[in-house]
Amino acid sequence: MKRIENYDLSKQNTFGMKVKAALYIEYDSLEELMSLDVKALPQPVFHIGAGSNLLFTKDFPGTVLHSNIKFIKYVDMGLDEVLLTVGSGVVFDDFIANVAGNGLWGPENLSLIPGEVGASAVQNIGAYGVEAKDIISGVVCLDTRDWTKTVFKVGECEYGYRDSRFKHERGRYIITSVLFRVTRKYSPKLEYGGVKAALEGRDLTALTPMDVREAIIGIRRAKLPDPAEIGSAGSFFKNPVVSREHFERVAPEAPHYDLPDGTVKIPAAWMIDQLGFRGQKLGGAQVYEKQPLVIVNASGNATPEDVIGLENQIIAKVQEKYDITLHPEVDHI
Ligand SMILES: Cc1cc2nc3c(=O)[nH]c(=O)nc-3n(C[C@H](O)[C@H](O)[C@H](O)COP(=O)(O)OP(=O)(O)OC[C@H]3O[C@@H](n4cnc5c(N)ncnc54)[C@H](O)[C@@H]3O)c2cc1C
Known part of the structure; x- marks a missing residue:
């Protein structure tokens, strides 16, 4: 220790x-x-x-x-399904590389998302049509209320969009390992975010999980900052959801997603861009040129005050123009 x-x-x-x-x-x-x-x-x-x-x-x-619990153990090699248990300190992308390298399908669309296995089960990370909950079978944790080991089946984790019981009861559970269910069955998911286009020219009936992983890595590298080169915490703001009346009143021209309950989700990046924030700096912090939803530590010496200052400017302008309150996705500690 x-x-x-x-x-x-x-x-x-x-x-x-x-x-x-x-x-x-x-x-x-x-x-x-x-x-x-x-x-x-x-x-x-x-x-x-x-x-x-x-x-x-x-x-x-x-x-x-x-x-620093780092192990990847295959515990059940079924004909279709394969179960493995992974320590919470394993880098999530190393877990994906291991699984995809063994020809198994499941997490490949989540390639290159930064972070560790423990947090993936807290955040229910997601990208390109896949969420962590789709491959999680169970979560092993320590309940800090009575200091006992507790195991939750995936159905007990209350997963939603980037959400889980571990977020609601913040700090209560420390995740020590996660049980994943992956499959040998040919099951590439290519419908989202240009994945198919990135595989153009390939035989889509004969891909390996590694092929899909590499395509996803290529797409992400082109638009997201690599934390090894430029500091960030990924998407800084949540995409706001408003009533249809509000949407039609303040931003009818905005790209949007109609949600089943009649509300409308508007991309925060679009509003930030419309307000001219792309590339804007405050001290060492900057709105990322390639994706305005991301705030980066452009100078390498940005202070928390720089980042929060830029965040507050964006929130104030979006409020003023669109009458919408942006909320940060990033946890402020
Ligand atoms: C460039 C970039 C791109 C990103 N892209 C995506 C994306 O496409 N999709 C996506 O979903 N996210 C994305 N993210 C966000 C981030 O990668 C995820 O939220 C990730 O799961 C965070 O993992 P972490 O290990 O860094 O956790 P941390 O940021 O250190 O912690 C996150 C939360 O988990 C808790 N936690 C961490 N470990 C444990 C544990 N063992 N037990 C209990 N609680 C724990 C922490 O207390 C905290 O509340 C991106 C981030 C960056 C920087």
Whole structure:
């Protein structure tokens, strides 16, 4: 177990905020985690993954916990379905590379989403028509209320769009491993976001999971910042949902999705772009040129104040022009 005081978190949040934690603890197993006397640690206690959906707004006064539980174990090799259990500290994309490399279908459309396996089950990450819940079978966690091991079947995880029970009961459950169900059955999902176009010229009846993974990686590289090169936390704002009357009143020309309950979802990126924010800077922070839903640490030295300042400018302008309140997708810590 690693235990470091006054710990520099700058490498552990993809935004690259230069902040510190009073104490950082990285555990290697469920047993090590269970051996901690959490009440005796500096408070509050916050669990991170790779810090790719977080904005640290200042030094963290308490304890940051991190899982270094790293294993990928195939537990049931059925004729069709294959079950595997994966430690929460495994990089999610390494898990995908392993599964796709074994010719198995399921997570390939989620390729290159930053972050770790534990957080994937918290966030119900999604991309190109696939969500983590589609391949999760169960989630193993520690319930911090009574410090016992708890296992949830996927149906008990209350999954919704980027949502789960682990988000509702924030901080209660620490995920230590996730059980995934993948398949040998030929099942590429090519209907979303230009995946088919990226595979143009290929025989679509004879693809491997690795082919689809590579196509997705190509698409993502062309439009999203690589955290290894430029700091960000991905999509900064949620796409707002408004009534049809509101939509027709403020932005009838906007691209939009009609939702089954009659409400309308408007892409926040479109509004941000319309208001001229693309490429706009504040201190070291910038609205990403290639995708205005993303705020990046353009200089590498952006401060939390720069990012929050830009965020507030965007929120104020969208409110003024469209009478819509944007909410951040990124967790502010
Ligand atoms: C460039 C970029 C592109 C992205 N693209 C996408 C995308 O296409 N789709 C998508 O869904 N997301 C996307 N994201 C967001 C991000 O990758 C996901 O939200 C990811 O799941 C975060 O994982 P993490 O390990 O970094 O978690 P963190 O950001 O460290 O934490 C996220 C949340 O999970 C909790 N948590 C972390 N580990 C555990 C654990 N073991 N037990 C309990 N709680 C835990 C944290 O407390 C926090 O609330 C993108 C981010 C970036 C930077």
